Amino acid sequence: MTDSLLEVAGLGKRYPVRSGVFGFRELVAADEVSLSVKAGETLALVGESGSGKSTVGRCILRLETPSGGRVRLDGKEITELPESEVRKLRPQMQMVYQEPLESLNPRHPVGKLVAEPLFLHGIVPKSDIKRRVVELFRLVGLGEEHVGRYPHALSGGQQQRVGIARALASNPRLLVLDEPTSALDVSVEAQILNLLKDLQEKLKLAYLFISHDLAVVSMLADRVAVLYLGQIVETGPTRDVLFNSYHPYTRALVSATPVDHPRQKKRRISLSGEPTSPIDPPANCRLVPRCPFAQPVCSKVEAELASVDAHRSTRCVRFQREHRNGIWNPSE
């Protein structure tokens, strides 16, 4: 796997949480997350709210400092680098944020915000900046007339296009897309997704696509990693993971997506109870308290992410013990 553009191994992020008068406990937002993205490929990171998706994305880009693990960009270790060194690598890896308006400084016209990375990293000569900004605006489907406008004067979709243009300004090879369309309405969402797809083809970008929307994921992603309480519980090619899920959590996620037609019937697999708190999570399989298939053995042995075949792996203890030929269909 040396041909990966981004390689993450054992990434962890823990936050101390005050509890009681003196005590501190740990909130585990990401635990031993390992993933890799090849150049030009899309890896989707899916999971429910609070599963640690955004934290993983921010730790990879060093917008937050990870508590442990390694991140390699294009074979170069960046985990230990000081901020001043990371800054030099930032042009290669950029992020598109979930809330387009909040990610744009309200006091500056959007053209200046897009120009910022251009002159910070000397991407184009000073005299060319204006021309390049207009070019970037065109690239994301915005007219020249928007250059001088302020973020609040644009619609949500336009704001997100500005966010994308700003991310593209430094000619990155990797984009972390942190739920880029979840704040937009459905028609605009489709436009932005198409734009992202076109841009990927045109610019040979690699995407780490963070999302909770499996329909969107199935349209955009080559591979999927499912995150639950900071742990990856299943990875594999998108079709396989979504249509033949191994892990009960993935099954529950898939069965929670709306069906295409009212008469369509499908089996509902529902998890009971609230999501388990990421503060002091269960020691072994973290899904045990909510899993409809859990057996006593599940909370006794360590749940490890194990390969099932060349492309897929899962963390489900029962699956690893009971599956035959990659098929496992328990009824209770």
Place this chain on the structure above:
Amino acid sequence: MAAVAPRIRANSRALLHWCRRNPVTAFGFGIIIGLGILGLLAPLVAPYDPYALNPANRMRPPSWDHLFGTGIFGEDIFSRVLYGIRIDFGIGLGAVAFGLVAGSSVGVFAGYYGGKIDEVLMRLMDIVAAFPGFILAMAIAGVLGPSIPNLIIAIAFVNVPVYARLSRSRFLVIRSSLYAMAARGVGASDMRILAWHLLPNSLAPIFVQSTLQCGWAILDAAGLSFIGLGVHLPTPEWGVMIGLGAPRIISGQWWISFFPGLAIAITVMGFNLIGDGLQDLLDPKRW
């Protein structure tokens, strides 16, 4: 060049529109700008030399020759009030400028870096703020001696904690904003984030506070001069003039104190009216 005229016309139309929608703020601006112009043009407008004494013409009530009457040495109150604009506006704006720069620098560093720096700086500010403002200003002005620069320093010093707290609280909020993170994401340095991204977003409430503070600074300056710790005679400062006339009110010569007092009241009101409307004016979303 040809494009300038229509642009000016468009801008003045926008200004007129704004004035109609915010008559109170516009009124405040009108007062302050009007007084400012009067102060600048004082040598042209004032009918007499503000320092000229005329013992033969002492304590005359307001008349056409002396609009605001004459003082206890026969000086023309109207001319002195006009020249007083220069002194009092100068002290007010100077004190606010010093206080603003010093206070918000403290607040910005405390708010952005947090931790021990924050703790030390803000406790120092608490010490300053623990004294009643006017009393502390009295002490400082008393130690430094009566002069205009000392008066400015004394008033500015007392106001430092106000700006420090305000800018710190603002910075604490916007430091963790998503656009600050996004700026780091595109590769901006700490200094750049501070200066280009955070500072412009923290200024609006500080400016609002400083216009309100302008009125108070003038009031403080007049107060200190009134009790003899500020500017001294024969400088045409409003507080001094009030102090001079105060014992005469009871004997019927009310105009000696009344007109400088009126000038202070109108000025403070003007600044307060501006302060109230400025918040709205500085919001980028309204443009």
